[in-house]
Each structure stands twice: as C-alpha cells, then as structure tokens.
Amino acid sequence: MTPLPSTQQLRYLVALGETAHVGRAAARCAVSQSTLSTGIIALERTLDAQILDRSSGRRVVFTPLGAELVERAHTALAALQEIADAADAIRAPLAGQLRLGLIPTIGPFLLPRLVPLLRHTYPGLRLMLREDTSARLLDDLFADRLDLLILAEPYPCGGAETLPVARDEFMVAMPKAHPLAARDAVPMAALSRETMLLLEDGHCLRDHVLAACRTATPQAAFAATSLHTLIHMVSGGLGITLLPRLAAACGIARGVDVALRRLDGAGAWRTISLVFRPGAPRILEYRALWPMVASAIANPAP
Amino acid sequence: MTPLPSTQQLRYLVALGETAHVGRAAARCAVSQSTLSTGIIALERTLDAQILDRSSGRRVVFTPLGAELVERAHTALAALQEIADAADAIRAPLAGQLRLGLIPTIGPFLLPRLVPLLRHTYPGLRLMLREDTSARLLDDLFADRLDLLILAEPYPCGGAETLPVARDEFMVAMPKAHPLAARDAVPMAALSRETMLLLEDGHCLRDHVLAACRTATPQAAFAATSLHTLIHMVSGGLGITLLPRLAAACGIARGVDVALRRLDGAGAWRTISLVFRPGAPRILEYRALWPMVASAIANPAP
DNA sequence: GTCCTTCATCGGTTCAATCGATCAACCTTG
DNA sequence: CAAGGTTGATCGATTGAACCGATGAAGGAC
Numbered sequence: 001m002t003p004l005p006s007t008q009q010l011r012y013l014v015a016l017g018e019t020a021h022v023g024r025a026a027a028r029c030a031v032s033q034s035t036l037s038t039g040i041i042a043l044e045r046t047l048d049a050q051i052l053d054r055s056s057g058r059r060v061v062f063t064p065l066g067a068e069l070v071e072r073a074h075t076a077l078a079a080l081q082e083i084a085d086a087a088d089a090i091r092a093p094l095a096g097q098l099r100l101g102l103i104p105t106i107g108p109f110l111l112p113r114l115v116p117l118l119r120h121t122y123p124g125l126r127l128m129l130r131e132d133t134s135a136r137l138l139d140d141l142f143a144d145r146l147d148l149l150i151l152a153e154p155y156p157c158g159g160a161e162t163l164p165v166a167r168d169e170f171m172v173a174m175p176k177a178h179p180l181a182a183r184d185a186v187p188m189a190a191l192s193r194e195t196m197l198l199l200e201d202g203h204c205l206r207d208h209v210l211a212a213c214r215t216a217t218p219q220a221a222f223a224a225t226s227l228h229t230l231i232h233m234v235s236g237g238l239g240i241t242l243l244p245r246l247a248a249a250c251g252i253a254r255g256v257d258v259a260l261r262r263l264d265g266a267g268a269w270r271t272i273s274l275v276f277r278p279g280a281p282r283i284l285e286y287r288a289l290w291p292m293v294a295s296a297i298a299n300p301a302p
Numbered sequence: 303m304t305p306l307p308s309t310q311q312l313r314y315l316v317a318l319g320e321t322a323h324v325g326r327a328a329a330r331c332a333v334s335q336s337t338l339s340t341g342i343i344a345l346e347r348t349l350d351a352q353i354l355d356r357s358s359g360r361r362v363v364f365t366p367l368g369a370e371l372v373e374r375a376h377t378a379l380a381a382l383q384e385i386a387d388a389a390d391a392i393r394a395p396l397a398g399q400l401r402l403g404l405i406p407t408i409g410p411f412l413l414p415r416l417v418p419l420l421r422h423t424y425p426g427l428r429l430m431l432r433e434d435t436s437a438r439l440l441d442d443l444f445a446d447r448l449d450l451l452i453l454a455e456p457y458p459c460g461g462a463e464t465l466p467v468a469r470d471e472f473m474v475a476m477p478k479a480h481p482l483a484a485r486d487a488v489p490m491a492a493l494s495r496e497t498m499l500l501l502e503d504g505h506c507l508r509d510h511v512l513a514a515c516r517t518a519t520p521q522a523a524f525a526a527t528s529l530h531t532l533i534h535m536v537s538g539g540l541g542i543t544l545l546p547r548l549a550a551a552c553g554i555a556r557g558v559d560v561a562l563r564r565l566d567g568a569g570a571w572r573t574i575s576l577v578f579r580p581g582a583p584r585i586l587e588y589r590a591l592w593p594m595v596a597s598a599i600a601n602p603a604p
Numbered sequence: 605g606t607c608c609t610t611c612a613t614c615g616g617t618t619c620a621a622t623c624g625a626t627c628a629a630c631c632t633t634g
Numbered sequence: 635c636a637a638g639g640t641t642g643a644t645c646g647a648t649t650g651a652a653c654c655g656a657t658g659a660a661g662g663a664c
Contacts, residue, residue: 002386004309004379008652011306022611035653037612042651047389058610058661065392068586069385075581076381077306083374084304087349090367279377284370310621324642337622339643344620360630360641 002047007080009043010073012036013051017070020060085281094285095124101137101149102129105205105227106272109250110150113296121292133202141277148286149275150293152244155204161283163274165290166297170212170268171248172261173231174240181259188213188265195239199224208270209242212263227252234258244270249300272297304349309382311345312375314338315353319372322362387583396587397426403439403451404431407507407529408574411552412452415598423594435504443579450588451577452595454546457506463585465576467592468599472514472570473550474563475533476542483561490515490567497541501526510572511544514565529554536560546572551602574599 015025016036026036044051051066062070102110111129118125130137130146134155140146141160153162172186174194180186191213199206200223222238224230227247234241235257243252248260274286274293317327318338328338346353353368364372404412413431420427432439432448436457442448443462455464474488476496482488493515501508502525524540526532529549536543537559545554550562576588576595 002390004313004382005385006309007306010382010385023609031652032654033611034613034655038652041612047386049389049392054611058612058659060611064586064589065389068388072381072385072388076378076385079374079378079381080306080312083307083312083371083378084349086370086374087351087367088304090351284366287366325640333621334623335642336624336644340621343643356642360628360643362642 005043005046005073007077009039009046010077010080012039013043013070013073014077016040016060017062017067017073022060082279082281086284089282089285092124093288094118094122097126097128098148098282098285099128099130099146101140101146102131103134103137103151103204104131105199105203105244105247106150106152107131109244109246109252109300110272110293110296112250112301113299114293117292117296118289134204135202138275141275144277147276147280147282148289151273151275152204152208152270153273154208154271157275159278160275161278161280163276163286163290165272165274165293167269168244168246168272168297170209170242170263170270171245172240172263173234173243173248173253173258174261175235175237176257176259178240178259180240181261183261185262185264188263188268191240197222197224197230197233197239197241199227199230205244205270212242212265212268231256231258242268246272246297246300251301307345307348307375309379311341311348312379312382314341315345315372315375316379318342318362319364319369319375324362384581384583388586391584391587394426395590396420396424399428399430400450400584400587401430401432401448403442403448404433405436405439405453405506406433407501407505407546407549408452408454409433411546411548411554411602412574412595412598414552414603415601416595419594419598420591436506437504440577443577446579449578449582449584450591453575453577454506454510454572455575456510456573459577461580462577463580463582465578465588465592467574467576467595469571470546470548470574470599472511472544472565472572473547474542474565475536475545475550475555475560476563477537477539478559478561480542480561482542483563485563487564487566490565490570493542499524499526499532499535499541499543501529501532507546507572514544514567514570533558533560544570548574548599548602553603 011029012025015028016022019025019028022037023033026033029036040051047069049065050063051069053061053063053066107129115127118127130140132140134151137146137149137151138157138160141149142158149160151157151162152168153164172180172191174181180190196209196213198209206223222233224233227243230241231243231253233239242263243260253260272293274290276283276286280286313331314327317330318324321327321330324339325335328335331338342353349371351367351371352365353371355363355365355368409431417429420429432442434442436453439448439451439453440459440462443451444460451462453459453464454470455466474482474493476483482492498511498515500511508525524535526535529545532543533545533555535541544565545562555562574595576592578585578588582588
C-alpha cells in the first residue's frame, strides 16, 4: 500500500531529529541544505503524512507523528547498519577486537590450545579474555562488555543464543588406593556410597555434578575454589569428585595421587557452547570459530 | 564506512531468499528479471560482499553470508514497514479493528461511558472487547490476540509499555448501620479491627486492597467473584471491603444497604493505565485514546 | 524599518533504476 | 550427441530521482 521509505530519507530524518535544524542536519549528512529539505518533503509525500509542523514560522517543529517516525527511523537505520556490519565482518573475518569470556572450569584447559590456534589462523584478531562465573559473564554479555562467551550447558542463559560445540563427559577422580579405582569404569550407582567433593557455590560445574549424581552425599562443609584445589582434596582422601574430561585430559591429575576412571550412566556430561547476544552482527564469525573450539577441545594440551 | 543498503535492494533480497529463483522473485517484486538480477549484484557491490554462490551453475545458491543477510534484511524491512504503518495509522486515526482487553473491576464501570464516546468520535472504529484477568489479558496481548489493555497498576506487566490514565482511589464500603459509617472519612488505622472481604484470587484488585490495608484481617474463607457479589456480602453483614471510586461512582451500591466513605491514608488507590506492546505501530492512536479514557473515568455513568 | 537567519523552491545536471532484448550456461529430451 | 527449453547475467537506451547552487520568502533581532 504505502511505499516504504528510502534509506537516505531516513538518514535525513534522524539527523533532523537530532539537530532540529535543516542546515546542520544537512551538514551531518554531507549534503546540501536544499537536498535535505527536499528529502524530508519527499518522505512526507511517500508516507502521505505530515512530519513537520510548518505553521510555526521558520523553525523545525515535529508533529507528534514526526517525532514518532524519528524514533522508528532510528531503529530501522540500526537494522540497516547491522546488515552492513554483517557484510563487513565477513570481509575481514575475526579481525579486530573480540572480547571473549570463559568460565574457570573451561578457560585454563581450553585456552592453551585455542589461543595459538586462533593467533595462527586469524593474525588480525585481538583477543581480550575474561574469566568469571557464568552469571557474571552473561551480565557482561548483555551489557555489551563482552562479545562472546564459552559456557557449559545446561545453564539458564536468559535469551542469549547458544551454539553447542562439544559434549564434555564427567570422569570420576579418587585416590589411587580407592576400591573403585580397581575397576575400568565406575557405575553411577556406586557413587551413592561416596562423599562427593564440590566446587564453591556459583560455579556451574557444581550444579552439573550434583545433577549428574544426585544420589551421592555432597560434602557440604568444604567447597573448593578451583579444580586444582579440588584434586588435591581428593588426593588428601577427603572424598571423591567428578571431573570434566577436558580438565582430565589436560593432565590436571598428573603427579598427584589421584586415579581417573570413566563414569557409566546417562546424563553424565556437560555441553560446552558458544554463547552470544541474539542478532549479534558477528554471528557468522562465531560460527567460523566453532571448528577451532571443537578442535581445541578434541585435542587438549597434553 | 560501508554504505547502507537501499530499501529496494533489500526487497529484492528477501524475495530472492523466499523463492530462490530470480524470475519468480522479480515477479513478486513487480519488476523485470534483469532489474532484480542487477539489483542483487548492485547490493553485493554496495556491501562489498558475496551473496550468491555463482560457482554452482545457473541455480540460485546463497553463500553463508547471503543467507544471513536475507534474515537481517527481513527484520530491517519489518522495521521499515512499521514506519509506513505508523504513518498510515495517523491518517485514519482509530479506524478499523481495535481489540481491547479490560479487567472485570474496570470494564463494567468504564465501558458504558467509553464506548458511546468512542463511537461518536471515531465512527470507523470497530471495537472488539474482552474481559479477563490481568494475567490472561497480558498473555493475549503478547500473543497478538489483543491490541490494547486497560489494567490497574501496580501490576507486573512483563515488558509491556504502560500509559497511566488516572488514579482510582479506594473507598470503604460497609453496612449503613456500621459505627464507622457515622464518620465522614475512615482513617486507615480503623480498618485493622474489621473483617475485610476480598475478590477471588487472580483479580488484581484483591492484591491492591490487601496492599492498601495490610493491617486488616482478610476474610479468607469466602471470596467474591465480582464486585456486585462483594457489595451484597457487605450488605449482608459479613464484613467490610474497599471499593474503587470508579465502581462506587457508577452506583454499584445504589439500592443496597451499604454506606460508602472516603478512606484517609497514603497509598489507598490504584492506577488505571493503558497497556500495549512496546513498539506497537498504533502507539499514537493509543495516545489519542488517552483523553477519552480519562474523560470516561472522570465522568462515570450515573 | 533593516538586516540576518533559516527553510522552501527553482532550474539544471548527473547518476542510478529500470526495461526489453540478447547472450551464455546448464538441463532435459529424443 | 544434438536440439530445444530454462534460467541467470549482460547490454544499450530511457526515464526519473537525487543532488547542487542560486534565489525567494518568512520570521526574529536590533
């Protein structure tokens, strides 16, 4: 019915909305005053609606509709800009700054492989890293202080888009002298008789482990602040724990009196995922990142 | 940096995305095949990016970027369409269908005045009415089954935009023989010794009354299904209640053995508001509706 | 009243959008 | 394999929209 407004005219409209002055708006758009004036009038004609109130002298006064259209033009231009941004992003893939957030149970085990890989493939990439809990990382993501997260799911990501990369199974970590260490794999049921050591509250791994083996009795009093601490508590005989294969493969239990065994049973894993704002302009770059993260997980630092 | 794409080219792009066929996409856009073909190429040039994969014969195959751009072009066009819609809406203000939802403690007292007012001012308006609880109305609003709600705040409207219209004070309703009925106004403190009758759970007025006089003892066993029932329970001596002035002014207590008195004290009111989806194209019409609703509240049906 | 600012309008020019016709590649069919 | 049909790209010509500089007209300042 009503024809759609042109991109150019929308630029004129928002500039005029910001300056309330035809001459200055024209300068901001790098066109002549007459061009912008004509453009606004043409927009009024295409929309068949009054944008400026011309009864009040020479000044620029918006009608209620005009003010509303300025608002909407602004959001429409943002959508158009995102198209241009997406095109830009593919031209120089993963160049410039990328603010990446990771959780403490992934970062130390993934980055030793991932960072060299990225530096090699995308020399132009300036990687800014941040390690924190999932909740705080998501806050930063939505506040536009981070571009991309690597989290472990399931986790309530509150509207963020997630791209699953790999399944990270849980292994049982116990003292080498523990009876269960004699077996090749530990059945889920055997966990119920053990004291399960956990990370502090706030670490998503704590919840994942609890969910994986809800029969075991958690050791409530002492919670570890990191996986390394946790391993040493296991080695000290305070109990057993579940460890992501990613951490285990990085030799976290090397040189420590701890045995690692497979865990039999359904649901004994977490999913490592890329997480970003829905509609992020660089989504294609994140997708391009996917195989590198998968590769870094599949071939962890020895 | 990168110039913004033109509206026309975006239309070509989404049409091509839907048909995957240059000829049919051109027909859908009502242009010649050559025009659409050139337009896509021009878009690739303005964005300086590859949209179609031309290595695979004569067929239309999108590159990953191309598919992504189709998506984004779709949302950008929607934003542009909303601009045209907003302009259309102002040209024929409040014409066509308007699906209005009201809560039971407002509707019966507001509509007798509001509907004739609207019919007179906007003869082209086709008003579809629905009466339900705030929660269900909001569900329908976000599911696009309703355009506009008239609710009582405070209420958790979950992201909806609200436009406060009027303050609706609470009055005390009690049997005419009640001791408090002798006074001109009832102090808030006096309520604490009374049995307070309430509406059923789910009515926001129930929560508003409870919040207004949290000292009074609610009559938990019997809850009324409507304000009319409530008034008859008061008349029957089961207790007292708080009644919005809007309902009181409509003569809800006429012919019943019930006295209405002012209530002294802070916070003894609800706010009647227009509620709609943020970014609704007809927002200017809703604003035009504001004074009519305010007038209908200020001069209720006798 | 005079001058200055500011927005609208005018005439002319350039460039992009569009069309029909044609070409080139691919697919199907006999 | 040859012929015909389909489909997307390209070409040359035309039209109209966007743009500019100059000018006009309406307010406001002094």
